[in-house]
Amino acid sequence: MNLVLLYPEDLVAPDRACLTGRRLLHVREVHRAKVGEDLVVGLLNGNMGKGRVLRLDDGLLDLALSLDQAPPAKLPLTLVVALPRPKVLNRVVAAAASLGTARIVLLNAWKVEKAYWSSPKLQPESLRQQLFLGLEQARDTVLPELRLARLFRPFVEDELPGLLGGGTGLLAHPGTDAAPSSLLMPLTLAIGPEGGWIEAEVQSLVNAGMRPLDLGPRILRTETALAALVGKFF
């Protein structure tokens, strides 16, 4: 936690926040902060700055806030990720948020097991928690937009062309051309499921305006592939 993320309901005054629960525990046991010290803090979807510890005990972390710094700009990036298995989902969502992704779409695909869509990890509260963890890791305050697209075709045919917003869309798929020479922002990057996209899906994505991109001979885990893609283009 490189930033203590404050929620609007933590504010007891414009320059005072009272925290309990997970963040209190983390500041006590990992940061081992003392009264009088400054923590890096940020208000959800707002400014970042310092929080001076006024009180820290079992029950409460009381902070005097000075929030005078804008959060880093989001990357002009939409990630379209085939829904990963639940074990992997949390890491993917947190990593995508930490990298500064503006919008994350979790998409169905032929090789996504149906059962993944019933995972409790897809509950809005659980997903928000992973986004928070990514923001706290990265020192950012701005929640990415997160959408679930449980049906492949309606999303890809009806919504994706609009989401591209005049920018470049790329889908990771082996055996295709190298990176296109000219890129227009915003960028949309699509990452398939374990086992990859099936050809009909590739065709639908191409019809929607995406271009295939070969990431090389190695097959990467979803969270590794998305970080490598972000590194490549930003």
Next chain:
Amino acid sequence: MNLVLLYPEDLVAPDRACLTGRRLLHVREVHRAKVGEDLVVGLLNGNMGKGRVLRLDDGLLDLALSLDQAPPAKLPLTLVVALPRPKVLNRVVAAAASLGTARIVLLNAWKVEKAYWSSPKLQPESLRQQLFLGLEQARDTVLPELRLARLFRPFVEDELPGLLGGGTGLLAHPGTDAAPSSLLMPLTLAIGPEGGWIEAEVQSLVNAGMRPLDLGPRILRTETALAALVGKFF
């Protein structure tokens, strides 16, 4: 497991392998392979190809091998990573291997907790297992070189200059210049601990021939940062 990695001791003939244990279990329960099917296989530090399932039951996976494909070339890349906390170490080692890193050095640093060096996850057998998992994920067979550097100064002062091999060395550190315009291979990338390098360490690394590189305003987890760096430069 996108490739079943075979060890020399699995070979009962040049074109036959008998497997038990973890890989047998994975092929039965995750791949759900049947007799007569072909699996993607590769011999540790050797060729890749197909393994036709001759027998698959509780006790044994018997494969007829046809290994006619060279593994993908390693990246001309040395990763120098401040030893991560044990919980993170396995993922970092497996991710580095999956990305095709030729050499991985786990380095001490001021902000690496001493206790991390006593973790059972640092036992050679445990580290090799993570390297195997990375190779199986990526479809590669060639083990990266993995070194532990328990003392910062002797490694950085006496060994690092030689490891650079005439190529470019970069250390991730905030508040420094953007990426250098000209890169020479092989590349050496250094990633600090949670909390970063201290200034004396940055100075030692620079004296050894490394140049600082600012990865942007966001603080990334070690495994996210290393994938983003590999994506940026390869």
